[in-house]
Amino acid sequence: MTSPTPAESAFDRETAVAVAPDADPGRPTWTASLSDAWNIGDNPNGGYLLSPMVQAIRSHTGRPDPLSLTAHFLRPGLGGQPADIVAEEVRSGRRSATVTASLHQGGKERVRVLGAFGDLANVAPLGLDVPELGAEPPELPTPDECRDRRRLEQGVELPILSRLDVRIDPQWAEPGRGGRAEVAGWIRFADGRAPDAVSLPLFADAFPPSLFSLVGRVGWVPTLELTVHVRRPPAPGWIRARFRTSDLVGELFVEDGELWDSTGQLVARSRQLAVLLDDGR
Amino acid sequence: MTSPTPAESAFDRETAVAVAPDADPGRPTWTASLSDAWNIGDNPNGGYLLSPMVQAIRSHTGRPDPLSLTAHFLRPGLGGQPADIVAEEVRSGRRSATVTASLHQGGKERVRVLGAFGDLANVAPLGLDVPELGAEPPELPTPDECRDRRRLEQGVELPILSRLDVRIDPQWAEPGRGGRAEVAGWIRFADGRAPDAVSLPLFADAFPPSLFSLVGRVGWVPTLELTVHVRRPPAPGWIRARFRTSDLVGELFVEDGELWDSTGQLVARSRQLAVLLDDGR
Numbered sequence: 001m002t003s004p005t006p007a008e009s010a011f012d013r014e015t016a017v018a019v020a021p022d023a024d025p026g027r028p029t030w031t032a033s034l035s036d037a038w039n040i041g042d043n044p045n046g047g048y049l050l051s052p053m054v055q056a057i058r059s060h061t062g063r064p065d066p067l068s069l070t071a072h073f074l075r076p077g078l079g080g081q082p083a084d085i086v087a088e089e090v091r092s093g094r095r096s097a098t099v100t101a102s103l104h105q106g107g108k109e110r111v112r113v114l115g116a117f118g119d120l121a122n123v124a125p126l127g128l129d130v131p132e133l134g135a136e137p138p139e140l141p142t143p144d145e146c147r148d149r150r151r152l153e154q155g156v157e158l159p160i161l162s163r164l165d166v167r168i169d170p171q172w173a174e175p176g177r178g179g180r181a182e183v184a185g186w187i188r189f190a191d192g193r194a195p196d197a198v199s200l201p202l203f204a205d206a207f208p209p210s211l212f213s214l215v216g217r218v219g220w221v222p223t224l225e226l227t228v229h230v231r232r233p234p235a236p237g238w239i240r241a242r243f244r245t246s247d248l249v250g251e252l253f254v255e256d257g258e259l260w261d262s263t264g265q266l267v268a269r270s271r272q273l274a275v276l277l278d279d280g281r
Numbered sequence: 282m283t284s285p286t287p288a289e290s291a292f293d294r295e296t297a298v299a300v301a302p303d304a305d306p307g308r309p310t311w312t313a314s315l316s317d318a319w320n321i322g323d324n325p326n327g328g329y330l331l332s333p334m335v336q337a338i339r340s341h342t343g344r345p346d347p348l349s350l351t352a353h354f355l356r357p358g359l360g361g362q363p364a365d366i367v368a369e370e371v372r373s374g375r376r377s378a379t380v381t382a383s384l385h386q387g388g389k390e391r392v393r394v395l396g397a398f399g400d401l402a403n404v405a406p407l408g409l410d411v412p413e414l415g416a417e418p419p420e421l422p423t424p425d426e427c428r429d430r431r432r433l434e435q436g437v438e439l440p441i442l443s444r445l446d447v448r449i450d451p452q453w454a455e456p457g458r459g460g461r462a463e464v465a466g467w468i469r470f471a472d473g474r475a476p477d478a479v480s481l482p483l484f485a486d487a488f489p490p491s492l493f494s495l496v497g498r499v500g501w502v503p504t505l506e507l508t509v510h511v512r513r514p515p516a517p518g519w520i521r522a523r524f525r526t527s528d529l530v531g532e533l534f535v536e537d538g539e540l541w542d543s544t545g546q547l548v549a550r551s552r553q554l555a556v557l558l559d560d561g562r
Binding site: 123 | 348349351353355356371372374376377379381390393395397404405406407408409411413414415416462492495496505506508510512513526527528529530531532533534535547550552554556557559
């Protein structure tokens with residue numbers, strides 16, 4: 001598959017931001033036009049909502065990579081509608097810039113972000129004699145041997161799978177039959193766009209909830225907060241990912257994720273606090 | 282040990298906040314007087330800086346528990362000096378309130394927080410037939426069989442250990458001799474104050490860096506970002522904790538922590554992005 005140019009890539013087109021013409025320099029504002037092609041059910045995927053915010057922060061700070069990105073999802077987004085994004089640089093340092101941003105639609109704030117952006121190509125090497133550490137990727141069947149996420153019984157419509165190609169290890173593909181709350185598999189853009197640091201927060205939020213394999217069909221799982229640490233720029237090719245929930249108290253659970261690139265390097269970690277709704281809505 | 286009243290507790294006295302007399306209702310402000318008794322070297326511990334911010338957010342939102350708390354450390358704090366705290370409620374919902382807060386000293390912002398606060402006593406039970414999940418606590422020697430943190434060779438002065446009683450599993454107490462980046466042990470307030478949800482973010486940032494057991498003495502380890510999820514109100518008694526680093530790229534590493542109460546229940550999780558300085562300063 002040939003990688004599309006940014007102009008051809010659905011992700012780049014549908015997460016593009018433009019500086020608002022009357023932007024206040026102390027409070028820079030961007031506009032975006034959100035697509036409904038990234039919906040989970042009736043709502044845009046949370047990782048998709050983050051993506052134009054990441055684009056705005058990159059252009060504002062001149063720092064390409066989200067070293068740490070925390071998003072609080074305040075209200076569902078509105079697919080197919082315009083959005084305003086406001087960003088504020090809290091501090092700019094040598095190593096990173098700390099920034100906060102908000103996404104608004106229909107006069108209401110939908111997402112609030114706090115993050116530290118830097119340049120992974122320029123992370124200082126360590127003078128100490130310590131090897132790099134990074135979790136080993138799990139052994140998985142090949143993407144072709146995995147189950148296409150479109151063929152899982154998930155109890156919710158997934159327009160997002162027109163944009164993302166998600167393959168699930170068959171071990172975790174039967175609702176309620178996995179024996180524990182885990183999911184692993186592969187992900188890439190459906191149109192062949194190469195992965196980069198911007199796409200990793202999206203990829204960290206695009207798998208079925210890992211509770212699916214323990215509990216069964218879980219429907220819409222609202223995320224209260226998602227934090228992603230991008231650790232390395234990913235190589236081209238499939239991203240391998242694993243998500244696990246070992247922490248469920250009442251309706252609130254914490255899910256941890258790890259993402260590796262096609263060379264087996266750990267490229268991102270994620271953790272989210274989310275809600276398991278009784279009625280699967 | 283009898284638990285001191287709030288008026289007697291060093292933690293409560295030294296994290297107390299007062300509403301600033303000329304506070305703007307849309308931008309409520311508190312003042313605090315930071316102690317230097319919680320320093321690591323010359324700088325207040327990051328978890329200690331967070332504590333008066335948590336107190337201010339609790340009083341502002343009426344929600345006692347930090348369900349999710351992300352802090353970006355912008356500049357070192359100033360022990361022994363006054364601080365101003367500003368908070369803003371981003372959204373108030375049934376389940377939680379999302380809030381942002383800033384701590385300023387000497388005219389400069391030192392810490393920026395984004396969090397979701399709720400009431401752990403009222404987390405909705407799950408109607409589904411799913412057991413609560415929570416990582417099992419590690420088997421550890423008793424606190425008396427562990428090494429007092431004051432007796433570790435850490436290459437930095439630790440006034441904070443006048444306030445916190447920290448015991449380290451001997452397996453992780455020899456610098457550079459543990460074989461991997463892990464530390465585990467016990468923690469409580471030195472004056473016997475009982476643990477609560479407010480103290481858990483502090484406890485999550487009060488152990489030696491887990492890289493100590495792999496790398497040796499690491500000195501001051503600046504935290505860029507710390508996220509803590511408080512999961513259950515802790516029972517009285519010692520808190521057991523374990524921290525691990527499995528992710529070091531250049532000078533940046535991610536450390537994960539888990540905290541359990543004296544009944545063995547998981548009460549909090551933490552993750553931080555921090556910097557391993559070459560020269561151990």
